[in-house]
């Protein structure tokens with residue numbers, strides 16, 4: 001039997017742990033009718049926390065309610081691709097184009113008259129709004145709407161963002177059945193807001209979007225999901241061992257799939273043993289660095305990384321004053337970065353003000369790669385936003 005776990009970016013897991021409330025809220029936003037706040041949303045959270053999967057699940061909900069769902073990534077040409085997809089969806093609903101061709105005829109003395117139909121160039125940006133209107137006017141869309149999901153929002157081109165904002169705002173104002181959910185890491189969302197502060201239309205649009213911040217999930221729910229997955233496959237996974245595996249995930253979604261996959265995979269018989277679990281956990285710990293931590297660290301500034309490396313010297317939560325001392329700065333300098341790192345989802349600031357890592361194995365990964373990441377300690381100060 002195939003391994004049910006899916007430890008790769010964007011793959012839908014066998015069981016989605018701990019996101020029931022977010023999905024219920026989204027379903028309610030669809031049911032609440034045009035203009036419901038949750039219909040314009042940003043899904044954000046650290047790398048590997050499950051943003052792409054959340055877009056897929058939201059799409060499934062909308063689809064089940066009879067909506068048309070279009071999933072896109074924010075790379076160049078977004079508006080053009082959306083226009084084409086909406087047009088294709090409209091064709092599927094049975095509403096075809098009015099004749100969109102224009103006849104040309106011209107005479108060439110010796111050959112007589114040649115005439116040909118030329119198709120009009122498609123996908124002029126302002127077509128998108130018209131196309132969406134025509135799709136939603138289709139009789140079979142009477143009860144449904146259109147959900148557009150846009151992943152990797154940091155790659156969006158400013159002009160395309162402006163167009164998307166204008167189109168969405170018009171459609172919302174017209175009480176159209178439309179929902180737009182965008183996803184990206186918190187730094188990208190912050191950056192979008194900062195970059196567009198001087199563009200009233202875009203910044204109002206971005207600020208109106210509901211923020212859906214994804215974090216880690218409850219370890220008890222992770223253990224339950226392991227047990228459920230085993231039951232579904234008729235395999236024995238003793239509760240004690242499932243709990244230990246769950247603890248090793250730290251409730252971190254990518255790690256759930258890694259531990260699940262490598263534990264499951266190591267078995268030969270019908271029962272998952274402690275030995276399988278220990279091996280699975282060890283492999284998962286090795287893999288998460290390259291799959292999640294390396295790309296997450298790449299998103300950060302040198303000072304952010306230096307602070308994380310300084311934190312990794314501690315075996316538990318770090319005090320700001322110790323970090324400041326280690327990097328040769330004062331505590332107010334550290335506190336600016338502390339806020340940034342907390343928003344990125346990589347660390348938590350505990351009630352007593354100490355800093356703790358949020359993702360499993362990040363400390364160990366940083367210790368191993370300290371030489372590579374701690375480069376800014378003696379460099380010039382960065383200006384924090």
Ligand SMILES: Nc1ncnc2c1ncn2[C@@H]1O[C@H](COP(=O)(O)OP(=O)(O)OP(=O)(O)O)[C@@H](O)[C@H]1O
Nearest residue numbers: 008009010013017047048049050051052053253254
């Ligand atoms: N709620 C969840 N329960 C169990 N597994 C999950 C959950 N959410 C995501 N996963 C798993 O975690 C991994 C990462 O998910 P996903 O690719 O959606 O993360 P992401 O936030 O989009 O990451 P990135 O920022 O790198 O794009 C996938 O293997 C997915 O199956």
Ligand SMILES: [Mg+2]
Nearest residue numbers: 009010051052
């Ligand atoms: Mg993703």
